Amino acid sequence: xxxLEVSDLHVEFAVQGGSVQAVRGASFSVNEGETLAIxxxxxxxKTVSVQxxxxxxxxxxxxxxxxxxxxxxxxxxxxxxAGGREIRGTDIAMIFQDPMSSLNPTMTVGAQIAEPLIVxxxxxxxxxxxxxxxxxxxTLIPDAASRxxxxxxxxxxxxxxxSMIAMAIACEPSVLIADEPTTxxxxxxxxxILDLMVDLQRTNNMAxxxxxxxxxxxxxxxxxxxxxxxxxxxxxxxxxxxxxxxxHPYTLGLKSAMPTNRxxxxxxxxxxxxxxPDLFDPxxxxxxxxxxxxxxxVCEATPPIVFDVDxxxxxxxxxxxxxxxxxxxxxxxx
Amino acid sequence: xxxxxxDIRNLSKHFDxxxxxxxxxxxxxxxxxxxxxxxxxxxxxxxxxxxxxTLLGLDRKTAxxxxxxGSKLPAVYRAKDFRRYARSMQMIFQDPYSSLNPRMTxxxxxxxxxxxxxxxxxxNIANRTEEWLVKVGLNIDHLGRYPxxxxxxxxxxxxxxxxxxxxxxxVVCDEPISALDVSVQAQIVDLLGELKRxxxxxxxxxxxxxxxxxxxxxxxxxxxLGSLVEIGRSDRVFFDxxxxxxxxxxxxxxxxxxxxxxxxxxxxxxGEIPSQLDIPAGCRFANRCPHAMAVCHDVNPALRMxxxxxxxxxxxxxxxx
Ligand SMILES: Nc1ncnc2c1ncn2[C@@H]1O[C@H](COP(=O)(O)OP(=O)(O)OP(=O)(O)O)[C@@H](O)[C@H]1O
Ligand SMILES: Nc1ncnc2c1ncn2[C@@H]1O[C@H](COP(=O)(O)OP(=O)(O)O)[C@@H](O)[C@H]1O
Ligand code: SF4
Ligand code: SF4
Ligand SMILES: [Mg+2]
Ligand SMILES: [Mg+2]
Numbered sequence: 001x002x003x004l005e006v007s008d009l010h011v012e013f014a015v016q017g018g019s020v021q022a023v024r025g026a027s028f029s030v031n032e033g034e035t036l037a038i039x040x041x042x043x044x045x046k047t048v049s050v051q052x053x054x055x056x057x058x059x060x061x062x063x064x065x066x067x068x069x070x071x072x073x074x075x076x077x078x079x080x081x082a083g084g085r086e087i088r089g090t091d092i093a094m095i096f097q098d099p100m101s102s103l104n105p106t107m108t109v110g111a112q113i114a115e116p117l118i119v120x121x122x123x124x125x126x127x128x129x130x131x132x133x134x135x136x137x138x139t140l141i142p143d144a145a146s147r148x149x150x151x152x153x154x155x156x157x158x159x160x161x162x163s164m165i166a167m168a169i170a171c172e173p174s175v176l177i178a179d180e181p182t183t184x185x186x187x188x189x190x191x192x193i194l195d196l197m198v199d200l201q202r203t204n205n206m207a208x209x210x211x212x213x214x215x216x217x218x219x220x221x222x223x224x225x226x227x228x229x230x231x232x233x234x235x236x237x238x239x240x241x242x243x244x245x246x247x248h249p250y251t252l253g254l255k256s257a258m259p260t261n262r263x264x265x266x267x268x269x270x271x272x273x274x275x276x277p278d279l280f281d282p283x284x285x286x287x288x289x290x291x292x293x294x295x296x297x298v299c300e301a302t303p304p305i306v307f308d309v310d311x312x313x314x315x316x317x318x319x320x321x322x323x324x325x326x327x328x329x330x331x332x333x334x
Numbered sequence: 335x336x337x338x339x340x341d342i343r344n345l346s347k348h349f350d351x352x353x354x355x356x357x358x359x360x361x362x363x364x365x366x367x368x369x370x371x372x373x374x375x376x377x378x379x380x381x382x383x384x385x386x387x388t389l390l391g392l393d394r395k396t397a398x399x400x401x402x403x404g405s406k407l408p409a410v411y412r413a414k415d416f417r418r419y420a421r422s423m424q425m426i427f428q429d430p431y432s433s434l435n436p437r438m439t440x441x442x443x444x445x446x447x448x449x450x451x452x453x454x455x456x457x458n459i460a461n462r463t464e465e466w467l468v469k470v471g472l473n474i475d476h477l478g479r480y481p482x483x484x485x486x487x488x489x490x491x492x493x494x495x496x497x498x499x500x501x502x503x504x505v506v507c508d509e510p511i512s513a514l515d516v517s518v519q520a521q522i523v524d525l526l527g528e529l530k531r532x533x534x535x536x537x538x539x540x541x542x543x544x545x546x547x548x549x550x551x552x553x554x555x556x557x558x559l560g561s562l563v564e565i566g567r568s569d570r571v572f573f574d575x576x577x578x579x580x581x582x583x584x585x586x587x588x589x590x591x592x593x594x595x596x597x598x599x600x601x602x603x604x605g606e607i608p609s610q611l612d613i614p615a616g617c618r619f620a621n622r623c624p625h626a627m628a629v630c631h632d633v634n635p636a637l638r639m640x641x642x643x644x645x646x647x648x649x650x651x652x653x654x655x
């Protein structure tokens with residue numbers, strides 16, 4: 001059984017004149033000690049999906065209309081476990097792309113890391129501050145002893161993201177959700193932060209859900225991958241399934257749109273023409289229909305169902321229907 | 335050898351901050367040949383944008399000289415200089431959201447430079463605007479729409495049409511694709527490559543994404559704390575970096591290939607780029623460099639040619655002296 005399992009999640013936001021179907025069928029799961037990467041372009045519903053699990057969707061305008069989220073088999077959708085216990089910050093912790101917006105500018109970094117320990121774990125102020133210093137040391141912040149007394153504005157972007165991680169792991173969560181944690185950072189600092197996450201994962205056996213749009217980061221970090229497009233998870237599988245045996249036209253499109261660095265190989269990038277659909281008025285059939293080079297008549301009005309490609313590998317695409325198998329062989333195994 | 339289109343000699347740009355000076359660009363020399371794409375990479379704050387802006391007179395240089403087709407550009411730009419050089423040199427900005435005036439239509443934005451910098455008639459301007467709209471992959475229906483009605487990629491196309499309508503020879507592209515999705519980045523890169531070929535454009539392409547820079551540019555220049563530390567053919571620099579900082583940058587670049595990522599050697603990257611306020615004496619990279627020697631802390635290494643082969647590689651590092 002997966003540690004965290006999200007199935008068939010649907011989320012919408014009320015807006016003037018109707019609703020935005022932000023998430024229209026997201027299923028993903030992550031095992032203990034492993035990393036799941038959720039990839040997809042901006043606006044495809046990555047953030048809303050994990051915010052729903054954490055209970056961070058403001059209602060109204062947001063509303064979870066369907067789906068389940070289970071931690072060790074126990075229902076937690078909306079961030080509350082049986083008996084009303086909040087899972088946020090204790091069982092599941094989250095870090096964000098922009099650490100400055102989730103830190104309090106008027107409190108020292110140390111006090112902010114100490115706070116959840118005092119609230120959730122009953123530490124005394126003194127114990128909590130000592131632990132805060134240890135956590136900053138674990139996240140490799142230089143001069144942690146004096147840094148705990150500094151304010152967020154005195155930290156660089158990389159140090160802020162480390163402090164966010166220190167805060168997130170303070171209560172030893174079993175799942176860490178990281179929403180584009182390194183998108184705003186330089187590759188050098190990104191590399192340090194990713195290494196740090198892997199080290200902490202090894203020590204704590206923590207599961208990581210990593211949201212990113214960078215396939216390089218996915219290749220480095222993930223065991224499993226969920227590819228999202230227009231509010232839906234369109235392909236799921238192991239990292240090797242997704243990179244070496246992609247079974248969805250969008251994933252294939254992404255791969256040929258970005259440079260790979262094979263020495264001597266001459267490569268031509270193939271852009272994906274067009275843009276994702278507007279989720280205020282999502283298309284009736286496949287969300288990728290207007291951009292898909294393999295689109296068939298059935299795709300226009302009939303939403304594809306999820307097909308098993310392999311044991312742990314699924315694709316939401318009509319090409320995997322048994323009547324199309326001939327075509328699939330041509331497309332995916334050229 | 336051809337005469338360079340742009341020849342930068344010992345260019346510096348310092349900003350005053352209180353009692354301190356920020357050395358945003360420090361003694362940079364670089365020449366760019368006509369028809370060439372030079373990629374400029376380096377960590378945030380290393381001075382890439384400032385170098386680009388100073389080149390175009392948008393920031394006033396502190397010292398040094400810039401030659402355009404052999405003639406020296408003014409130290410201080412007056413209105414007439416902007417008018418004169420706007421036709422030759424332009425800039426495309428990173429943020430397709432904030433760099434377009436939200437109250438102007440796409441047509442007005444694209445045609446504006448012609449209204450300001452040419453004597454063309456209204457009808458001619460309208461024709462040229464439509465022509466460029468189509469050239470960048472938009473269509474006539476888009477003329478009357480406002481920036482918020484476009485996607486990021488479409489806005490970037492408008493920014494490109496705006497910069498290129500005067501048919502400049504030289505364009506500084508400051509992170510033109512950083513704010514875009516992967517699926518759209520390739521559209522813009524393709525477009526720039528095509529315009530380069532059809533118009534003979536020369537580009538300084540500033541970007542974070544090293545794989546993209548390798549793909550797009552003929553040569554690559556690596557900047558650290560205001561200085562250029564390595565210059566060479568893009569492929570050669572990428573696959574055989576010489577300067578320890580280039581090595582760190584390229585070694586940190588994640589590859590979209592899981593099996594290569596699994597076998598990657600871990601970079602032991604330490605520290606962060608220091609602030610321009612306390613530039614170390616000696617080599618600026620010494621406090622992060624795994625190969626630092628005694629001399630590195632005292633003497634700032636100069637750029638020098640380290641290989642001739644088919645790659646005129648310049649490196650500023652004592653390891654190569
Ligand atoms: N107008 C200004 N006044 C004072 N300092 C400035 C000004 N513009 C830039 N700087 C400083 O100059 C240095 C170089 O900035 P620049 O914007 O050129 O960096 P960059 O390499 O383009 O970084 P990024 O990758 O983040 O775009 C930074 O330390 C910056 O804070
Ligand atoms: N509070 C909100 N009100 C209306 N629409 C929203 C709200 N939050 C998110 N959305 C919409 O939901 C969709 C998915 O957003 P998000 O999950 O943030 O995407 P991303 O994949 O970039 O994280 C987008 O179309 C976005 O505009
Ligand atoms: S269902 Fe049809 S349109 Fe959608 S991705 Fe598959 S082939 Fe393309
Ligand atoms: S000069 Fe010295 S410190 Fe600087 S990069 Fe070379 S070896 Fe490292
Ligand atoms: Mg997001
Ligand atoms: Mg910049």
